[in-house]
Amino acid sequence: MTKTVVVLGAGMAGLPIAHYLLRKTSTQHTDLRVVLVSPHDTFYWKIASVRFALPDQMTEDKYMYPLAEQFTSYPTEKFELVIGAAETLDPEQNTVGIRVGDGELRSIEYHTLVVATGSRYREDMPWKEVGTSEQTRASLAKLRVQIRDARSIVVAGAGLTGVEFAGELGSAYAKSGLKEITLVGVGELPLEDKIKQSVRETARRELKKLNVRYIGGARVATKTSDDGTKAKSVTLTRADGTTQTITADLVVPTFGLVPNTSFAPEGMRAASGCLRQGEDLRVPGYKNIFVLGDAGDLQPAQAANTDTQTRHLMTQFNSYFRGEAIQPYVFDNSKVQMAFTIGRDRGTGQAGSWQIWSILIWFLKGRHLGTNTADAYARGDAGGMGRAWPK
Ligand SMILES: Cc1cc2nc3c(=O)[nH]c(=O)nc-3n(C[C@H](O)[C@H](O)[C@H](O)COP(=O)(O)OP(=O)(O)OC[C@H]3O[C@@H](n4cnc5c(N)ncnc54)[C@H](O)[C@@H]3O)c2cc1C
Known part of the structure; x- marks a missing residue:
C-alpha cells in the first residue's frame, strides 16, 4: 500500500527533505508518495533578505524560485505540490487540513508527517516569508518605498x-x-x-x-x-x-520571531510556541510525526541547526520505513557557530570559542549571501548548504 509522506513547509528544511525522499529514499522504498505543502509558491532565499529588502539591490530571480519548477522531474504519481497552509492537524486520524487557494479546507491523510513550517517575523516583515508569495512581494515593495523616502x-x-x-x-x-x-x-x-x-x-x-x-x-x-x-x-x-x-x-x-505552529494541537506545543521535539526529532508520543528547524523547540532557530537536523533525518528514513528503531539526533547547543555580515565588505562571527576573520565572513557569506548557490538548493542539487546529501 502507498505510504504518503506529507511535508509541511518548503523552506530550508522542507524543500531538501522532499527532494531527498523522492530522489534517494524512494529508490529503496518504492511505495512512497510525497505531498509537499506550502502557502508560498516560491522558495524564498531569506538569508539574503537583509540586502534585497533595500531598493534596487537584487532582482527577484536571485531570491524567489517557483516551487513547481523545482519538482518537474518527479513522476506525478509520486509527488504532489499543494499550495496552501496547514490549518489543522489531527494526529489520531493522521490527517492535516490544508487551506488551499480557493478557500477550501482540504483534508490530507498521511502515513508520515514532516513538520517544517519554520517561523515568521512580527508586523509582516519580509525577513522571512509573509504568508503567500504575493504577500511577501507586497511587504518587500512597501519596505523599499519607505526606505527610499x-x-x-x-x-x-x-x-x-x-x-x-x-x-x-x-x-x-x-x-x-x-x-x-x-x-x-x-x-x-x-x-x-x-x-x-x-x-x-x-x-x-x-x-x-x-x-x-x-x-x-x-x-x-x-x-x-x-x-x-x-x-x-x-x-x-x-x-x-x-x-x-x-x-x-x-x-x-x-525582532520577534513567531513559530508557524498554530495548526497543531495545543498539547504538542512548548511554552515558546514551538512544537515539542524529542531527540529522535519526533513529537513525543507520536511515532509518525517529525519536526525540523525553527518550528521545533530543540535548538535555536538557525539554518545551521536546521541543516544538521534535516541531514540526520535523511539518514534515518531507511530504518524508519523498514519499521526499525531510529538513532537519536546528537547536538550541542552550547557551541556557538554564527556568521554576521556587516555591510557589503565586512563581517564578524564565531565558531566555538574562536572569532572568525572579517575577510572569511565576507568570502563565505557576505559576498553573495548565498544567492550564488540558492538555485541549486531550490532544485535539490546542492543537498543543502552546498554539501552533498547523505547516502
Ligand atoms: C535575514 C536572515 C539571515 C539569516 N542568516 C542565517 C545564517 O547566516 N545562519 C543560520 O544558521 N541561520 C540564518 N538564518 C535563520 C534561518 O533562515 C532559519 O533558521 C531557517 O530558515 C529555518 O528553516 P525552516 O525550514 O525551519 O523554516 P523556514 O525556512 O522559515 O521555512 C518554513 C516554510 O514553511 C512555510 N509555512 C509556514 N506556515 C505554514 C503552514 N501553516 N503550512 C505549510 N507551510 C507553512 C513557509 O512558507 C516557509 O516556506 C537567517 C534568517 C534570516 C531572516
Whole structure:
C-alpha cells in the first residue's frame, strides 16, 4: 500500500527533505508518495533578505524560485505540490487540513508527517516569508518605498537580522552620508548575549565605520505619526525605566520571531510556541510525526541547526520505513557557530570559542549571501548548504 509522506513547509528544511525522499529514499522504498505543502509558491532565499529588502539591490530571480519548477522531474504519481497552509492537524486520524487557494479546507491523510513550517517575523516583515508569495512581494515593495523616502531610519532590534540589515543600510546610504541610520538593541553591545564579547565589539566597531549609530540598553517603545510611512518621534525605554526620545522618518522592526505552529494541537506545543521535539526529532508520543528547524523547540532557530537536523533525518528514513528503531539526533547547543555580515565588505562571527576573520565572513557569506548557490538548493542539487546529501 502507498505510504504518503506529507511535508509541511518548503523552506530550508522542507524543500531538501522532499527532494531527498523522492530522489534517494524512494529508490529503496518504492511505495512512497510525497505531498509537499506550502502557502508560498516560491522558495524564498531569506538569508539574503537583509540586502534585497533595500531598493534596487537584487532582482527577484536571485531570491524567489517557483516551487513547481523545482519538482518537474518527479513522476506525478509520486509527488504532489499543494499550495496552501496547514490549518489543522489531527494526529489520531493522521490527517492535516490544508487551506488551499480557493478557500477550501482540504483534508490530507498521511502515513508520515514532516513538520517544517519554520517561523515568521512580527508586523509582516519580509525577513522571512509573509504568508503567500504575493504577500511577501507586497511587504518587500512597501519596505523599499519607505526606505527610499526616509532620510533617517531606526532599525529596532540588534540580533543577527538587525545587525545585518543596519550594515546593509550603512553600506548603501550612511557611509556616504545619504541617510542617517541608527540601530537600537537591548544589550550594551549589538548581538545576543551568547556571542563572545570581542565579536560583539567588532560588530559595533564595523557598524560605526559605516556611520551606523548604535544605541544599546534600550528598546523602541512608541513611535508617533507612524502611518506606515513616517515615524517622527521614537521613544526608547531603558531597563532602569528611563526614556530617551529620538526622531526618525522610519522605524524598521527586526525582532520577534513567531513559530508557524498554530495548526497543531495545543498539547504538542512548548511554552515558546514551538512544537515539542524529542531527540529522535519526533513529537513525543507520536511515532509518525517529525519536526525540523525553527518550528521545533530543540535548538535555536538557525539554518545551521536546521541543516544538521534535516541531514540526520535523511539518514534515518531507511530504518524508519523498514519499521526499525531510529538513532537519536546528537547536538550541542552550547557551541556557538554564527556568521554576521556587516555591510557589503565586512563581517564578524564565531565558531566555538574562536572569532572568525572579517575577510572569511565576507568570502563565505557576505559576498553573495548565498544567492550564488540558492538555485541549486531550490532544485535539490546542492543537498543543502552546498554539501552533498547523505547516502
Ligand atoms: C535575514 C536572515 C539571515 C539569516 N542568516 C542565517 C545564517 O547566516 N545562519 C543560520 O544558521 N541561520 C540564518 N538564518 C535563520 C534561518 O533562515 C532559519 O533558521 C531557517 O530558515 C529555518 O528553516 P525552516 O525550514 O525551519 O523554516 P523556514 O525556512 O522559515 O521555512 C518554513 C516554510 O514553511 C512555510 N509555512 C509556514 N506556515 C505554514 C503552514 N501553516 N503550512 C505549510 N507551510 C507553512 C513557509 O512558507 C516557509 O516556506 C537567517 C534568517 C534570516 C531572516
